[in-house]
Amino acid sequence: xxxxxDAEHLFRLAAAFAVGLALFLLLRAYFVPKSFGQYGHxxxxxxxxxxxxxxxxxxxxxxxxxxxxxxxxxxxxxxAGVNCEACHGALAKHAEDPASVVPQLPDTAVLCxxxxxxxxxxxxxFPQVVSAQHSGGAVCKTCHQPHSPLLQPGGKQS
Amino acid sequence: MIxxxxxLMLLPAAAxxxxxxxxxxxxxxxxYNRNEHWWGxxxxxxxxxxxxxxxxxCATENNVPExxxxxxxxxxxxxxxxxxxxxxxxxxxxxxxxxxGTAVGGKNFFVPKMCNHCVDSPCTQVCPVGATLHxxxxxxxxxxxxxxxxxxxxxxxxxxxxxxxxxKRTAEKCxxxxxxxxxxxxxxxxxxxxxxxxxxxxxxxxxxxxxxxxRTHSVQVLKPHLATGAKAFYYDLDGSVR
Numbered sequence: 164x165x166x167x168x169d170a171e172h173l174f175r176l177a178a179a180f181a182v183g184l185a186l187f188l189l190l191r192a193y194f195v196p197k198s199f200g201q202y203g204h205x206x207x208x209x210x211x212x213x214x215x216x217x218x219x220x221x222x223x224x225x226x227x228x229x230x231x232x233x234x235x236x237x238x239x240x241x242x243a244g245v246n247c248e249a250c251h252g253a254l255a256k257h258a259e260d261p262a263s264v265v266p267q268l269p270d271t272a273v274l275c276x277x278x279x280x281x282x283x284x285x286x287x288x289f290p291q292v293v294s295a296q297h298s299g300g301a302v303c304k305t306c307h308q309p310h311s312p313l314l315q316p317g318g319k320q321s
Numbered sequence: 322m323i324x325x326x327x328x329l330m331l332l333p334a335a336a337x338x339x340x341x342x343x344x345x346x347x348x349x350x351x352x353y354n355r356n357e358h359w360w361g362x363x364x365x366x367x368x369x370x371x372x373x374x375x376x377x378x379c380a381t382e383n384n385v386p387e388x389x390x391x392x393x394x395x396x397x398x399x400x401x402x403x404x405x406x407x408x409x410x411x412x413x414x415x416x417x418x419x420x421x422g423t424a425v426g427g428k429n430f431f432v433p434k435m436c437n438h439c440v441d442s443p444c445t446q447v448c449p450v451g452a453t454l455h456x457x458x459x460x461x462x463x464x465x466x467x468x469x470x471x472x473x474x475x476x477x478x479x480x481x482x483x484x485x486x487x488x489k490r491t492a493e494k495c496x497x498x499x500x501x502x503x504x505x506x507x508x509x510x511x512x513x514x515x516x517x518x519x520x521x522x523x524x525x526x527x528x529x530x531x532x533x534x535x536r537t538h539s540v541q542v543l544k545p546h547l548a549t550g551a552k553a554f555y556y557d558l559d560g561s562v563r
Binding site: 199202203204205206209210212213214215216217218219220222223224242244245246248249250252253277278280281282283284285286289 | 353355367368369370371372373374378381382396397398418419420421422423424429430431451452453454455456457462464466467496499500501503504506507509512513514515516517
């Protein structure tokens, strides 16, 4: 009897620990998201959330579904490897709703120079011009057709 | 007490459960299995023309705030007598292209930079709350709902690829367009790169051209001595690039 009485403080201590542990487990279950640890030390649901973000670029496949004629022209020329949205900009909205979202035609004077204006760090084999000397201020599409830019023998393209 | 009979009865159940574990959990994007991909990027210096298309595309696609970059382009000017101290410029991250520049002699080239999606990423290791994560398909992402904005990861990244979003006050970085690649599309930067200097690579897909490229070319990663397991592979990378 005395023995139990002597150990009473230990029981109280154990009870305090048990309450603490229960509280910890309860709070943990409440605060830690269900999917935490699904793939690793992070919230598994985050992957689905991050992969469902909206897109701005439709991807060249979407463009080619409707604009097959342009693709044929482009494929035959020097710009075969250049995707549509590289020049025309992000057009996912146009791909979703082609009727009401009409893309603006890019200004070739600005657009072409981005890639083809001469720069010391550009690869030597890449076609470059100093536009002031090259065209004397005329916009590129006066002579070059952007989808297939190489000039045909005899000058201006049709 | 588990008897032989009980154990035998448990085995088929265990086998079924293991099948489920191997198959992975069904995902939001239909037809995409996170265990079948291992993403990286190939950056071909010999093709980069510094047009800044990737920087602009990234900003548009991911709403990157002005003045901050998830990807950017640097111009290196390396004089042959100053290999260790190259001149590097990156006006507005190369977003608006580069001025023509004056030749200093030696080598001149562009280096596109981005998150290396390291296998042993220092940024993931230091995150105190598990907000920076490494997906089963090899992409390092930020869970912006869980991020405290403590900036440990920004300091830890040896490539300087992270920043604190000034309005959200959470860490931000290249997500390798996770919302696109899980739907079978390429990243915004690759989509808009006119020369093919950037190519998304799926290292687990045997028919991805990256395998042929890695077999036949000398490829380098940035800061290999840090052993971060970087997956942004550079072709034609000069030793002066840091």
